[in-house]
Amino acid sequence: xxxxxxxxVVFAASLALAAQAGANVLSATNATLGAGAGTVTTCGxxxxxxxxxxxxxxxxxxxxxxxxxxxxVGGSLTVTLLAGSTAVATGxxxxxxxxxVWIAGLSAQPAxxxxxxxxxAVAGP
Amino acid sequence: xxxALPVMAAAVxxxxxxxxxxxxxGLTVTAQKLTAGSAAVPGFYPVSxxxxxxxxxxxxxxxxxxxxxxxxxxxxxxxxxxxSWPSRNQKVKGTVAINDNxxxxxxxxxxxxxxxGSACGGTFTFGTVDLGSAGYVTGxxxxxxxxxxxxxxxxxxxxxxxxxxxxxxxxxxxxxxxSGNPAIYTPATAIQNTSGVSIxxxxxxxxITSVVQF
Numbered sequence: 001x002x003x004x005x006x007x008x009v010v011f012a013a014s015l016a017l018a019a020q021a022g023a024n025v026l027s028a029t030n031a032t033l034g035a036g037a038g039t040v041t042t043c044g045x046x047x048x049x050x051x052x053x054x055x056x057x058x059x060x061x062x063x064x065x066x067x068x069x070x071x072x073v074g075g076s077l078t079v080t081l082l083a084g085s086t087a088v089a090t091g092x093x094x095x096x097x098x099x100x101v102w103i104a105g106l107s108a109q110p111a112x113x114x115x116x117x118x119x120x121a122v123a124g125p
Numbered sequence: 126x127x128x129a130l131p132v133m134a135a136a137v138x139x140x141x142x143x144x145x146x147x148x149x150x151g152l153t154v155t156a157q158k159l160t161a162g163s164a165a166v167p168g169f170y171p172v173s174x175x176x177x178x179x180x181x182x183x184x185x186x187x188x189x190x191x192x193x194x195x196x197x198x199x200x201x202x203x204x205x206x207x208x209s210w211p212s213r214n215q216k217v218k219g220t221v222a223i224n225d226n227x228x229x230x231x232x233x234x235x236x237x238x239x240x241x242g243s244a245c246g247g248t249f250t251f252g253t254v255d256l257g258s259a260g261y262v263t264g265x266x267x268x269x270x271x272x273x274x275x276x277x278x279x280x281x282x283x284x285x286x287x288x289x290x291x292x293x294x295x296x297x298x299x300x301x302x303x304s305g306n307p308a309i310y311t312p313a314t315a316i317q318n319t320s321g322v323s324i325x326x327x328x329x330x331x332x333i334t335s336v337v338q339f
Contacts, residue, residue: 039157040157040158040159041157041158041159042158042159042160043158043160044160045162046160046161046162046163046164047162049162049163049164049165050164050165051164051165051166051167052167052170052325052326052327052328053166053167053170053327053328054309054327054328054329054330055170055171055172055173055327055328055329055330056173056307056329056330056331056332056333057173057332058172058173058196061330064326065164066326067164072160075158075160079164081166112167112170112172112198113172113198115166116166117163117166118163118164118165118166119161119162119163119164120160120161120162120163120164121159121160121161122158122159122160122161123158123159123160124157124158125158
């Protein structure tokens with residue numbers, strides 16, 4: 001009976017350790033998650049994507065992303081404006097209606113002259 | 126004791142396996158497609174647009190001496206505005222029109238028409254300003270002849286285009302606007318910088334606090 005109790009304690013501890021270990025070994029680059037989970041794929045290439053913006057007094061107030069592949073229509077797009085490697089404003093997520101999408105309501109209105117890049121992310125469709 | 130340890134180890138191993146499967150099964154994949162990339166940002170664009178009421182004039186009424194100012198990001202090629210503008214600081218005179226209800230939403234728009242004499246080959250490349258209201262002219266469009274268009278484009282600095290309205294004529298009548306929306310300047314895509322980069326689809330708006338022009 002005593003051995004059974006010890007075994008139960010060890011078993012319970014192992015459950016906690018297993019869950020912790022499972023979380024630790026996950027990597028963002030994994031293409032699959034767990035047994036039988038769906039494979040993560042892309043909706044298309046964003047290499048032709050470009051940004052046009054509207055400015056007010058030198059600051060970016062909205063952006064239009066064009067060159068979105070047809071496979072991404074219906075997906076949820078987020079744009080991040082970069083000053084160097086620093087994110088200075090984000091927009092979205094917004095559902096992609098077609099090859100271009102207008103995004104207002106940026107998280108900030110940075111000086112257009114400070115922006116030298118943008119990153120895009122599309123989830124789905 | 127010798128028998129209990131292997132049994133316990135087997136139980137632990139089975140437990141870990143079961144937990145792993147259960148943990149993975151509990152994950153929810155909400156998007157099976159995840160796409161990331163970068164996008165080119167504008168290399169040339171309008172920085173700002175603003176209007177100014179002539180001293181002693183009526184706020185909200187387009188009249189002689191009122192000013193529209195557009196600032197471009199550094200590197201403007203003046204010749205893409207006016208073919209006879211090879212250098213940075215230029216001035217011409219021509220006709221500026223306020224077109225009645227010509228905007229996509231029915232607002233009045235401002236455009237630059239014919240240039241006096243042979244300057245610019247008679248044509249000035251500008252684009253359109255949606256004035257944010259349908260009330261700046263009524264009964265038809267109004268032309269402001271002998272308007273002055275001045276470019277100041279210092280090396281390596283933003284270029285400033287100043288349009289000063291001339292004398293009003295035409296079928297319509299300028300009328301006073303007391304409330305509206307910000308004006309939006311949509312440049313002609315033929316405007317480029319000295320590297321040949323088009324101004325593209327970039328636009329500029331007056332501040333949200335500037336809903337009455339002129």
